[in-house]
Amino acid sequence: MKKAIVTGITGQDGAYLAELLLDKGYEVYGTFRRTSSVNFWRMEELGIENHPNLHLVEYDLTDQASAIHMINRIQPDEIYNLAAQSFVGVSFEQPLATAHITGLGAAHLLEAIRIINPKIRFYQASTSEMFGKVQAIPQKEDTPFYPRSPYGVAKLYAHWLTINYRESYDIFGSSGILFNHESPLRGREFVTRKITDSVAKIKLGKLDCLELGNLDAKRDWGFAKDYVEGMYLMLQAEQPDTFVLATNRTETVRDFVTMAFKGAGIAVEFKGHDINEVAIDTATGKTVMRINEKFHRPAEVDLLIGDPSHAKNVLGWEPKTNLEQLCQMMVEADLRRNEAGFSF
Ligand code: NDP
Ligand code: GDR
Numbered sequence: 001m002k003k004a005i006v007t008g009i010t011g012q013d014g015a016y017l018a019e020l021l022l023d024k025g026y027e028v029y030g031t032f033r034r035t036s037s038v039n040f041w042r043m044e045e046l047g048i049e050n051h052p053n054l055h056l057v058e059y060d061l062t063d064q065a066s067a068i069h070m071i072n073r074i075q076p077d078e079i080y081n082l083a084a085q086s087f088v089g090v091s092f093e094q095p096l097a098t099a100h101i102t103g104l105g106a107a108h109l110l111e112a113i114r115i116i117n118p119k120i121r122f123y124q125a126s127t128s129e130m131f132g133k134v135q136a137i138p139q140k141e142d143t144p145f146y147p148r149s150p151y152g153v154a155k156l157y158a159h160w161l162t163i164n165y166r167e168s169y170d171i172f173g174s175s176g177i178l179f180n181h182e183s184p185l186r187g188r189e190f191v192t193r194k195i196t197d198s199v200a201k202i203k204l205g206k207l208d209c210l211e212l213g214n215l216d217a218k219r220d221w222g223f224a225k226d227y228v229e230g231m232y233l234m235l236q237a238e239q240p241d242t243f244v245l246a247t248n249r250t251e252t253v254r255d256f257v258t259m260a261f262k263g264a265g266i267a268v269e270f271k272g273h274d275i276n277e278v279a280i281d282t283a284t285g286k287t288v289m290r291i292n293e294k295f296h297r298p299a300e301v302d303l304l305i306g307d308p309s310h311a312k313n314v315l316g317w318e319p320k321t322n323l324e325q326l327c328q329m330m331v332e333a334d335l336r337r338n339e340a341g342f343s344f
Contacts, residue, residue, distance in 0.1 A: 001053075003076040007031045007061065007109070008083030012185045013125070015042035017080055017228040022051050024232075029074050031059035031083065041344045042185045061105035067112040071120070078235050079113070080123040081106055084155075087189055088129060091151035092298050099154045106158035110165045110173065121172040121235045124162040127155050128179040128220070128246070128304045138307040141177065141242050148299045159242075166240050174234040176227075179246035179306040182326060183224040184333035188344070191253055192221060192330065195260045197343055200334035202288055203264040209287055213295025215254040215277065218303040222247045223321035223329075233315040246306020247319045257289055259324065263331035 004021050008014040009030025021028050028051075032039070040056075043049040057074075060066045061083050071079070084102040085091065091098040106124055113120045131139045132148035147153045162173040186193035191212070201207035222245070230245040254270065257279060261268045268279040268288060279289035311317040321329075337343045 001025060001027050002078065003027045003029065003074060004078040004080060005029045005031065005057075005070070005074060005076045006080045006082060007059065007105075009056065010039045010042065011082060011086070012042065012183060012187065012224050013181075013228055013231075014082050015046055015048070015185055016183070016225050017082065017231060018043065018054060019046045019048050020228050020232055022048055022053055027053050027055070029055045029057050029076065031057045031070070033060065034058050045185060061108065062100050064108045064111065067108040068115065071109075071112045071116050075117070076120055078121045078123070079109060080125075080231060080235075081109055082125045084125065085151070087187075088149045088151045089189075089295075089297055091149050091154070095150035098150050099157075102151060103154035103157040107161055110161060110171065113171055114165065114169050118169055118171050121240075122162065122174070123231050123235055124158055124173065124175045125231075126159040126162075126175045126177045126242075127152070128177060128306060129301060130156045130159060130177065131304065132301050134303055137303070138246075138248060138305045140244055140307040141310055148301050149297070163242070172235075172240045174237070174240045175242045176231055176234055177242060177244045177306075178227055178230075179220040179222065179244070179304055181222045181224040181227040181245075182330065184330050185224065186330070192256060192327075195257055196327070196330040197334045197338070199260045199264050199266070199331060200338045203266065203335065204338050206338060210257075210289045211292035211295065212253065212257070212289060213291070213293070213297070214300055215252060215257070215291070216302070217253050217300060218250045218305070219253070220246045220248065220250050220305045221256070221323055221326065222319045223326045226319045226321055230311055230315065230317045233317055237315060241314065243311040243315065243317075244306045244308050245311055245317065246308045247323070248305060248307060249323065250303065250305035251323060256327065259327045260331055261288070263328045264335065
């Protein structure tokens, strides 16, 4: 039975990846950080929290000794490093914490692999945020990087360190440059889930109006469950490498707002410009979305669109879910949760 460590099991991708690996017969060691109250709702939604082959391990990403002890004890075949301070907005407020967790967190694991067993395969959760102020359209593996946030900078360090350990020590370290991927398990601070949860609340009369920042940002949004399959395939490949996972379609935040309201049976039209732009429910004339400047970022990533053809050619990976299906799935999940009186 293969053993895999998944850091960040309490997050969106950690939960989906654990589900996939358990289905494939792996013994999964999911790491979480100690908090005063447990945060296992995603594993509960997937029904895997009591799986006999799932082991939850307390682990501090910022502690080198902790990485060495954990890897030495478990002796895994594969490590998927998904844990991170992953919210771009917060990284502007907490740049050093982001560097420690998101950047050095990967270094601690790579060092432990080098010391304990260089045959352990390593996946690093890299990101399209590393392209930032984009230097080419669409973005692919050899597009130059230009990160626009402390988060993007920290991820770039971890990305290059993975490549450096591959080249220096022959470690099977692969880096997945994943474009935005969403799901009903997405955290509510990220824009898609914030929108679908608010749309559900507006539909049910629990909220009057949704507040957003930059509506013009364009993102390449895919479904998280499709993307964790790509992570798995990267560690089964013959050679370690860098792969872009994306859908090759880009839409604005404004488009996603329209799509989500439509999914709940509400038609909206946009009026006004810049900070005065609003979305009006065409049936009632009520304002259901307005701009709040506090959601604007000091520096923005304007346009992301990825070219996943390398992953398709080498791994046979392709996204299976389009944006309309993804948005509808998220709206329906949030309507269900809000109707039942709870929402995570
Ligand atoms: P989430 O924010 O949902 O999950 C992040 C995980 O990291 C959670 O388990 C979280 O724990 C854990 N974590 C955060 N801070 C710490 C810390 N100080 N110590 C230990 N654990 C910590 O992210 P996703 O699942 O969406 O993303 C997974 C990875 O992929 C991340 O590294 C992200 O940066 C990267 N990525 C994500 C993309 C996306 O669109 N989703 C795209 C490209 C890359 P807790 O639950 O306790 O907060
Ligand atoms: P992103 O995702 O920064 O791309 O990082 P997020 O959903 O936070 O923002 C996407 C775009 O929407 C704009 N936006 C808002 N964003 C949030 N969160 N809240 C708002 O109210 C709002 N209004 C407009 C943002 O400015 C941005 O342009 C995600 C994370 O998962 C990272 O960890 C990952 O690496 C990248 O995706 C790829």
